[in-house]
Amino acid sequence: MTTQALGVSLQYSHSIGRGEFSGPGFRNPVAIARGEDDMMYVVNRSYEYRPDGKRVTICTVDEDYIGEFARGVHTAGVTDIVTEDGSLIWPTSVTLDRSGNVYIADEWLNRISIFTKDGEWIGKWGTEGSADGEINSPSGMVFDADDNLLMVDSKNNRVQKFTKDGNFISGFGSAGAGDGQFNLPWGIDVDTDGNIYVADWRNDRIQKFSKDGEFLMKFGSTGSEPGEMNRPTGVAVDRTGMIYVADWGNERLQMFDPAGGFVTLTTGEGTISKWGKDKLDANGEMWKEREIAQGIERERDFWGPVAVTVDDQDRVFVVESCRNRIQVYRRQEPTFRGGGRL
Amino acid sequence: MASADIELMAHLMRRAGFGATYEELEKYAAKGYEAVVDELLSPMEQPDLEMDLLERYFVDWKEMNALEVNQAYLTYRMINSERPLQEKMTLFWHGIFCVGNSKCEHGRQIQHQLDMFRELGMGSFPKLLLALSVDPAMVFYLDNCMSHKDAINENFGRELLELFAMGVGMDGHANYTEEDVKECARAFTGWTIANAIPRYPYGRFPSQFAFNAADHDYGEKTFQGETGNFNGDDIIEIIVRQPSAARFIARHLYNFFVADEPQIPAWQGTPPRDMAAIKEMEDAYFESNYDLTAMLRVMFNSDWFKNARFEKVKSPAETVAGTMRLVKDFTSPKPGLHPIAMEIRYMGQDLMNPPTVEGWHTGQEWIDSGTLVERINFTADQMGNVTLPGVKDIISRLSSEGINQPGAVVNRCLDMLGAYTLPEETRTYLVDYISKAGELHPGTEAYGGQIAQILQLIVATQEYQFA
Numbered sequence: 001m002t003t004q005a006l007g008v009s010l011q012y013s014h015s016i017g018r019g020e021f022s023g024p025g026f027r028n029p030v031a032i033a034r035g036e037d038d039m040m041y042v043v044n045r046s047y048e049y050r051p052d053g054k055r056v057t058i059c060t061v062d063e064d065y066i067g068e069f070a071r072g073v074h075t076a077g078v079t080d081i082v083t084e085d086g087s088l089i090w091p092t093s094v095t096l097d098r099s100g101n102v103y104i105a106d107e108w109l110n111r112i113s114i115f116t117k118d119g120e121w122i123g124k125w126g127t128e129g130s131a132d133g134e135i136n137s138p139s140g141m142v143f144d145a146d147d148n149l150l151m152v153d154s155k156n157n158r159v160q161k162f163t164k165d166g167n168f169i170s171g172f173g174s175a176g177a178g179d180g181q182f183n184l185p186w187g188i189d190v191d192t193d194g195n196i197y198v199a200d201w202r203n204d205r206i207q208k209f210s211k212d213g214e215f216l217m218k219f220g221s222t223g224s225e226p227g228e229m230n231r232p233t234g235v236a237v238d239r240t241g242m243i244y245v246a247d248w249g250n251e252r253l254q255m256f257d258p259a260g261g262f263v264t265l266t267t268g269e270g271t272i273s274k275w276g277k278d279k280l281d282a283n284g285e286m287w288k289e290r291e292i293a294q295g296i297e298r299e300r301d302f303w304g305p306v307a308v309t310v311d312d313q314d315r316v317f318v319v320e321s322c323r324n325r326i327q328v329y330r331r332q333e334p335t336f337r338g339g340g341r342l
Numbered sequence: 343m344a345s346a347d348i349e350l351m352a353h354l355m356r357r358a359g360f361g362a363t364y365e366e367l368e369k370y371a372a373k374g375y376e377a378v379v380d381e382l383l384s385p386m387e388q389p390d391l392e393m394d395l396l397e398r399y400f401v402d403w404k405e406m407n408a409l410e411v412n413q414a415y416l417t418y419r420m421i422n423s424e425r426p427l428q429e430k431m432t433l434f435w436h437g438i439f440c441v442g443n444s445k446c447e448h449g450r451q452i453q454h455q456l457d458m459f460r461e462l463g464m465g466s467f468p469k470l471l472l473a474l475s476v477d478p479a480m481v482f483y484l485d486n487c488m489s490h491k492d493a494i495n496e497n498f499g500r501e502l503l504e505l506f507a508m509g510v511g512m513d514g515h516a517n518y519t520e521e522d523v524k525e526c527a528r529a530f531t532g533w534t535i536a537n538a539i540p541r542y543p544y545g546r547f548p549s550q551f552a553f554n555a556a557d558h559d560y561g562e563k564t565f566q567g568e569t570g571n572f573n574g575d576d577i578i579e580i581i582v583r584q585p586s587a588a589r590f591i592a593r594h595l596y597n598f599f600v601a602d603e604p605q606i607p608a609w610q611g612t613p614p615r616d617m618a619a620i621k622e623m624e625d626a627y628f629e630s631n632y633d634l635t636a637m638l639r640v641m642f643n644s645d646w647f648k649n650a651r652f653e654k655v656k657s658p659a660e661t662v663a664g665t666m667r668l669v670k671d672f673t674s675p676k677p678g679l680h681p682i683a684m685e686i687r688y689m690g691q692d693l694m695n696p697p698t699v700e701g702w703h704t705g706q707e708w709i710d711s712g713t714l715v716e717r718i719n720f721t722a723d724q725m726g727n728v729t730l731p732g733v734k735d736i737i738s739r740l741s742s743e744g745i746n747q748p749g750a751v752v753n754r755c756l757d758m759l760g761a762y763t764l765p766e767e768t769r770t771y772l773v774d775y776i777s778k779a780g781e782l783h784p785g786t787e788a789y790g791g792q793i794a795q796i797l798q799l800i801v802a803t804q805e806y807q808f809a
Contacts, residue, residue, distance in 0.1 A: 018543035025543075028401050045401040049410045049680040075677035089677055090399070107399075108677055184398075202394075231394050249394065276543035286540040294536035298547050304404050322405035323544045 007334025069119025125166030133168030172213030219260030359426025499527030511610030532558030658689030
């Protein structure tokens with residue numbers, strides 16, 4: 001279901017994914033980053049008891065499987081958790097620097113792991129704490145135009161800026177519900193002017209800051225009406241300044257104009273993906289079961305839309321943690337540009 | 343030794359909940375027994391768990407589509423719920439109205455059923471039975487979706503009478519006939535579920551109850567001596583009026599909360615352990631128009647409940663959740679919960695996957711040489727971990743009280759774990775053990791280790807296996 005308030009709209013393109021603990025597919029995906037050549041990096045959190053499903057999947061927008069890297073480790077009983085370099089416990093986000101290296105945040109380890117674009121581990125940093133440059137449960141991350149890393153330091157209720165190798169540059173934010181304050185913030189993005197947008201998760205709003213951390217505006221309030229939010233997890237801004245919000249608790253994607261005005265929303269339009277079709281072809285009886293299934297239209301709906309990103313072709317990618325799927329949309333312009341007909 | 347008030351409160355919280363720390367027992371005792379019972383019986387006045395936070399960190403809990411994921415969630419609830427009796431009643435009904443993952447293979451669907459028990463499990467019995475009869479997991483588990491007007495499947499109809507609401511018999515006579523079973527099954531024809539969406543490629547979707555009028559037997563039926571064109575809800579209305587329904591629930595409540603009883607197959611020929619207690623609960627059932635909270639109130643405020651100390655073998659769920667509450671671990675999301683949840687399975691209670699529709703046999707049947715070793719290893723591991731907040735609290739309290747005599751240390755450790763008492767021979771063994779370990783110097787690191795050892799020995803005793 002798509003509700004349209006203005007001329008700008010979202011057009012559904014296709015779905016990517018299926019549920020898998022390894023190989024083509026995802027398992028409780030929580031974050032996505034777009035790379036060059038239609039490449040995508042998808043962070044899989046997996047079930048707590050299946051650390052083998054924790055990984056980063058590399059695939060393309062056209063759903064070609066490239067590979068995967070990083071793995072979870074078992075976290076048994078009262079023994080200390082021992083983690084090797086490059087392993088994952090509670091991965092939360094992924095972002096790419098200018099040269100295409102992949103940065104993964106782990107909110108349990110308070111560790112940023114760095115991989116090449118092919119998934120080779122090349123470094124880590126992160127120190128737990130609350131002083132400048134220390135972190136407590138890193139959530140969203142994004143690189144700015146200067147190739148510095150902006151990180152949502154969620155349990156410290158702030159945003160911190162680091163060099164790529166983890167040297168602290170600056171930070172802003174504190175705990176609370178006032179302007180410039182946060183309550184367990186989650187996602188983050190920057191626009192073409194360097195302004196910073198933060199999904200202020202437990203305050204049910206999006207806040208916008210200048211690149212220096214000065215509060216500029218906020219929008220959203222608690223609720224389920226259009227424009228209201230229930231625990232927004234992800235935020236993304238396209239090249240025209242349109243803002244996309246993963247409205248996690250309301251199971252929908254919302255689109256706002258650059259001033260924070262509500263534009264449109266969708267609760268999902270998912271269709272069978274390529275990998276999904278492969279899975280059904282390999283389990284032919286399920287095609288028949290689908291024919292008689294009642295309520296199969298529920299398959300279109302988002303379930304756990306946790307992360308959103310937008311690329312320079314105005315394609316919007318919504319990650320669904322519970323459906324192991326990414327729904328792809330495209331922003332549609334209201335203006336007639338010629339070449340068509342009445 | 344702990345005061346009589348603390349001992350009684352420890353007893354109440356072990357039964358109506360999953361135990362409590364000594365500090366909590368002191369607070370409860372200050373409120374007074376009946377006030378605490380009232381609080382337990384009003385769970386909605388206490389805050390629920392903050393699901394948004396839990397689903398943020400335990401990402402798989404938003405989906406909850408695998409048995410082990412659900413078991414971890416259920417374990418977390420038992421450890422942390424501020425509505426302990428609501429959680430205990432959920433476990434109570436889960437042990438009676440059984441569905442199993444081995445057949446359903448859909449953890450979330452069973453979770454929905456447990457949510458229904460949370461919502462209705464302390465209210466009206468007929469409403470609960472009606473919700474059970476339209477619960478998709480139950481409809482599937484007991485094949486009511488395979489019961490048709492021209493070819494009934496008796497499975498649900500039979501178990502509704504035998505295992506869910508009446509029991510085979512009481513006071514030496516049968517509670518229903520084979521004809522009642524068939525008529526009951528006829529009344530529930532057409533109570534089915536919609537065709538499900540297959541699990542591949544995007545996972546399961548909740549199933550939906552459906553009433554198929556075309557497949558319902560609208561004909562006349564005679565059930566429990568009454569005749570009419572009964573539908574399923576009419577059958578439930580007749581069932582709950584029967585003395586056998588009152589007896590059935592009262593005996594189950596007694597077995598679960600008061601003292602171990604013979605298992606359900608023996609109930610027809612074996613009188614209740616305490617007929618007067620059962621009668622009080624039966625009266626409350628009818629006087630309250632079949633209200634479960636009314637029965638619970640009579641039970642918890644009775645002398646026969648208060649005096650039934652350590653008359654029950656703890657279930658695996660009680661053992662694990664109760665121990666975790668004492669050591670205060672996993673009070674907020676963190677990795678490593680799955681192995682804790684699995685301990686309940688290893689001790690013989692695979693939650694959401696009972697062995698049969700009859701559920702788990704309780705009492706002494708929980709214990710065998712394997713499960714006893716699991717219990718002792720698990721509880722001793724926890725109590726021996728001096729980094730856990732609850733263990734630290736106990737050490738800190740004994741230190742601050744300056745307790746340095748072996749006998750006093752053992753007594754105070756017994757208090758801290760919930761006012762346990764040990765036979766003199768066992769207690770003497772513990773006192774001798776700690777005496778040989780050297781002098782006790784409160785506040786030192788060595789003292790903490792010595793206290794932890796005593797705690798480990800206590801949880802390894804036979805007495806700790808009882809609630």
